[in-house]
Amino acid sequence: MKSTSTGPEAVMAIADLEQARLLADPLKLSILQAMGGEAKTTMQVAEAMGEKPTRLYRHVEALEAAGLVRLVRTRPKRGTVEKYYQAVARRFEVHPDLFAPEDNTLDTMLAGILTRATTEIGEAMRNFRQSPHPDGPQPLFLHLRAEVSAADLDDLHRRLMDWADDLESRQATASHESTANWSGFLAFYPSPTGQKSNRENTS
Amino acid sequence: MKSTSTGPEAVMAIADLEQARLLADPLKLSILQAMGGEAKTTMQVAEAMGEKPTRLYRHVEALEAAGLVRLVRTRPKRGTVEKYYQAVARRFEVHPDLFAPEDNTLDTMLAGILTRATTEIGEAMRNFRQSPHPDGPQPLFLHLRAEVSAADLDDLHRRLMDWADDLESRQATASHESTANWSGFLAFYPSPTGQKSNRENTS
Known part of the structure; x- marks a missing residue:
């Protein structure tokens, strides 16, 4: 071999x-x-x-x-x-x-x-x-939309990437226990039309 | 009013x-x-x-x-x-x-x-x-699959839920800065057929 x-x-x-x-x-x-x-x-x-x-x-x-x-x-x-x-x-x-x-x-x-x-x-x-x-x-199936600051957006984006890295790195070490195969589909993208939430001035 | x-x-x-x-x-x-x-x-x-x-x-x-x-x-x-x-x-x-x-x-x-x-x-x-x-x-668009232990599965599941909570809670506080509207679709589910990865005995 x-x-x-x-x-x-x-x-x-x-x-x-x-x-x-x-x-x-x-x-x-x-x-x-x-x-x-x-x-x-x-x-x-x-x-x-x-x-x-x-x-x-x-x-x-x-x-x-x-x-x-x-x-x-x-x-x-x-x-x-x-x-x-x-x-x-x-x-x-x-x-x-x-x-x-x-x-x-x-x-x-x-x-x-x-x-x-x-x-x-x-x-x-x-x-x-x-x-x-x-x-x-x-x-788990979630479809969400939110208005976020630039800093929060960077943080949320990074955390999804980290999650994906983690899923993949744990795969490599899961050989000695009872395991299950799970799939993930993650999408995070600028919302299309209608997304600008109309913040009202109610004060 | x-x-x-x-x-x-x-x-x-x-x-x-x-x-x-x-x-x-x-x-x-x-x-x-x-x-x-x-x-x-x-x-x-x-x-x-x-x-x-x-x-x-x-x-x-x-x-x-x-x-x-x-x-x-x-x-x-x-x-x-x-x-x-x-x-x-x-x-x-x-x-x-x-x-x-x-x-x-x-x-x-x-x-x-x-x-x-x-x-x-x-x-x-x-x-x-x-x-x-x-x-x-x-x-970001990711489609992933991994074989994970029960403990890791619980942890990964919880982190996606936390991410969703966080996206929504930040929405509420994002009123005073430059903001963007982003959408997330998260799916995490047991992989269908073909999912049992064939771990080979190469030792």
């Missing part, structure tokens, strides 16, 4: 337009997420996703060529070689400035993330209704 | 099936959210939502009859009386146990929240692309 021991970085800032375009493809993004924890073969990812492996190979190759996943281990198996890939980071940050104003890649990417999250939440809730967890925390 | 000074509670746990059913109606939920900050008239809510006020009156009446909004102030205006309503809480918690297993009210409610959040996020991002905020925090 050939192996390298470096795990994924917590966050990778995407500075390359080609890399960003790959992330805008929902299937590549799913593969990348699946390879964000333990190293996996394309076959294992395909099984978890309910896809045919033959459909995924070229996407994994594209992700590897772009430097978004890396080959961390090979293992001989029945005359062939199993290739274990791992994402280079557990989270990717894409800055809007990367794109030209008329480029809609970012919208495509966001639409893909939203569709995937919505589908997953619906599925999770059907499962939960069929077998609730009476002792643990209940699933 | 008649006025009562009690503001909304932070959270109200819904224990009444009729109240829960009202929350499952997307339009009533939108009205309730609009009345979650300052007290507003039905007319003001209609304007902010781009709806006709005549379409909203009966929904506001139903919310008041169910005890989800209350009349906090009246003001004579041109021969009529303006009625200012406020939600009794800024957040409502609905426990899945409230519903019979075959009752799909909760699914309807969740679907409504998701649709509304998705629409709002799309709109917010189009606005943001047209006029980015180079100095402030960037919009």
Whole structure:
């Protein structure tokens, strides 16, 4: 067995337009997420996703060529070689400035993330209704809006990022206890129209 | 002017099936959210939502009859009386146990929240692309999954609830500075199928 021991970085800032375009493809993004924890073969990812492996190979190759996943281990198996890939980071940050104003890649990417999250939440809730967890925390869905100061905004933004870092770092150390798999979808964004709350002068 | 000074509670746990059913109606939920900050008239809510006020009156009446909004102030205006309503809480918690297993009210409610959040996020991002905020925090969209211990799960769950409480409590005190309106959508739920990460024995 050939192996390298470096795990994924917590966050990778995407500075390359080609890399960003790959992330805008929902299937590549799913593969990348699946390879964000333990190293996996394309076959294992395909099984978890309910896809045919033959459909995924070229996407994994594209992700590897772009430097978004890396080959961390090979293992001989029945005359062939199993290739274990791992994402280079557990989270990717894409800055809007990367794109030209008329480029809609970012919208495509966001639409893909939203569709995937919505589908997953619906599925999770059907499962939960069929077998609730009476002792643990209940699933949480919150949609909120508030008028906040610049300092509070920075603080609230940072705390959500910290929460995400924490979720991911605890994942790595959860191997010796009873564990559960939970998903999080966090969105925090400037409110669209109608958002300027009409503070009344009632004094 | 008649006025009562009690503001909304932070959270109200819904224990009444009729109240829960009202929350499952997307339009009533939108009205309730609009009345979650300052007290507003039905007319003001209609304007902010781009709806006709005549379409909203009966929904506001139903919310008041169910005890989800209350009349906090009246003001004579041109021969009529303006009625200012406020939600009794800024957040409502609905426990899945409230519903019979075959009752799909909760699914309807969740679907409504998701649709509304998705629409709002799309709109917010189009606005943001047209006029980015180079100095402030960037919009944040994260979809994560992790295998966590029961203790970590409780902690992560509590921190998201605290974050929501904090967002709402800061709203109340943000009146004297430059402020911005931001929306948050937080979902944290048991991962659906494929979630059991295949920890490999590579030792």
